[in-house]
């Protein structure tokens with residue numbers, strides 16, 4: 001039997017981040033990954049001969065600059081580039097709205113739809129930036145925890161004081177964004193449907209909710225706290241795809257002496273005397289460890305990998321109620337040529353490198369959500385199309401392309417007990433037809449496709465109900481309540497068992513923050529950091 005100081009279940013980006021920080025602190029670390037490749041939802045794979053793409057997560061912004069620096073990701077080859085245009089929103093009448101690259105470009109564009117909205121844009125962005133800055137202050141630290149004794153009280157006071165320092169107007173904005181729907185907030189700010197749609201898209205990502213659902217304002221804000229190469233709020237592309245991030249992390253882990261084993265699914269965490277003491281693999285092998293750290297989500301850990309008798313009943317019941325289910329379908333397509341949006345042609349242009357959003361209005365999104373609630377999938381889904389091969393020639397053969405299609409809404413579980421295995425191709429056709437509506441050469445240009453339904457996301461990555469964030473980003477599951485109030489400090493009711501994945505603060509996205517924060521809690525428990 002081997003013993004290590006910390007055994008991490010899962011080599012997602014947070015598991016790898018946590019491993020690196022623990023190893024830097026002198027711990028002997030081992031990581032066990034179920035799949036044949038490290039990276040979890042941040043991974044690049046060949047899905048058709050000659051065509052590679054980020055399989056699940058597909059665009060970078062939230063990865064924390066301190067994590068990038070501490071893990072020497074640039075030295076390990078990570079390079080991130082900007083999109084030539086932030087967003088492109090094709091419209092049913094053949095027109096389109098372009099966002100970026102600079103604010104002046106966006107204002108000039110929006111003015112074609114509404115001079116009033118163009119005038120209000122700078123104030124709107126300033127409001128979001130101010131709140132995103134506030135959020136940034138809370139990313140690389142554990143949220144206040146009522147169970148954490150004196151430390152918890154101090155953190156709670158600091159949180160109160162930080163909020164108090166914000167001007168009252170900003171506090172009002174914060175409360176509105178946290179409590180109201182993104183749709184309501186956008187309706188108050190703007191009058192033109194395309195601008196509201198393009199700004200509102202982030203509010204529905206992975207939430208399986210209408211932009212008019214209360215709390216969707218926070219989901220929107222969650223997408224604003226990142227940066228690319230120092231440019232706040234920007235989204236960009238990692239050369240080589242999202243797997244380039246986790247491959248760089250794996251190289252740093254290896255340099256630090258972390259042992260990573262792939263194709264090693266963990267079946268159970270061993271608990272003895274109320275303490276986590278190791279794991280049992282699916283093949284029956286046992287590995288002992290002084291501490292066990294779960295990169296998997298709370299639902300998977302507490303629902304499947306722990307003997308229910310080892311957990312307090314109340315905690316187990318709360319974790320069973322932890323809400324999951326993003327309602328997304330993810331496709332990767334190999335393309336013979338670029339899509340001809342709005343008659344602009346197939347020659348590569350700036351909009352081909354943008355986040356292309358098919359959802360011309362908030363009402364379109366709301367209807368798409370209603371459809372999915374009723375029948376399991378949107379008749380006209382919301383689709384974001386990204387064509388990373390326009391920025392990165394390592395992904396497709398010359399002259400050809402790969403595209404990521406991120407599609408909402410596709411119910412986590414289909415009504416009437418229908419199986420996603422039976423409906424996978426129907427759903428994929430719906431998404432392709434939707435894009436084809438705006439780019440009539442699209443369907444014919446698809447050489448191959450990889451389709452991931454909510455069920456496939458669960459089977460492939462262990463994302464319960466296909467939840468892309470390991471759990472809903474709703475107020476009762478955020479900050480000090482992620483995964484549940486009293487257990488938001490990366491520790492669990494079982495001594496020596498920690499969480500380090502997106503089911504903890506600050507939640508989903510390729511951030512590295514849960515891994516960083518968990519490592520700090522683990523090292524503190526060991527008596528030094």
Ligand SMILES: Cc1cc2nc3c(=O)[nH]c(=O)nc-3n(C[C@H](O)[C@H](O)[C@H](O)COP(=O)(O)OP(=O)(O)OC[C@H]3O[C@@H](n4cnc5c(N)ncnc54)[C@H](O)[C@@H]3O)c2cc1C
Pocket residue numbers: 009010011012013014015032033034035038039040041042055056057058059060061062264265266267295296328330406457460461462463467468469470500501502503507508509510511514
């Ligand atoms: C379709 C999709 C699109 C997304 N788009 C974006 C995006 O564009 N940008 C962005 O920032 N974020 C995006 N996200 C969210 C982001 O990818 C995730 O929040 C993040 O990658 C989660 O990282 P993690 O390390 O916490 O967990 P994961 O990446 O889920 O890693 C957990 C690891 O545990 C492994 N595992 C599971 N069960 C076991 C077991 N029993 N034994 C051993 N190992 C196990 C898994 O294989 C996995 O490698 C997206 C996610 C998805 C799914």
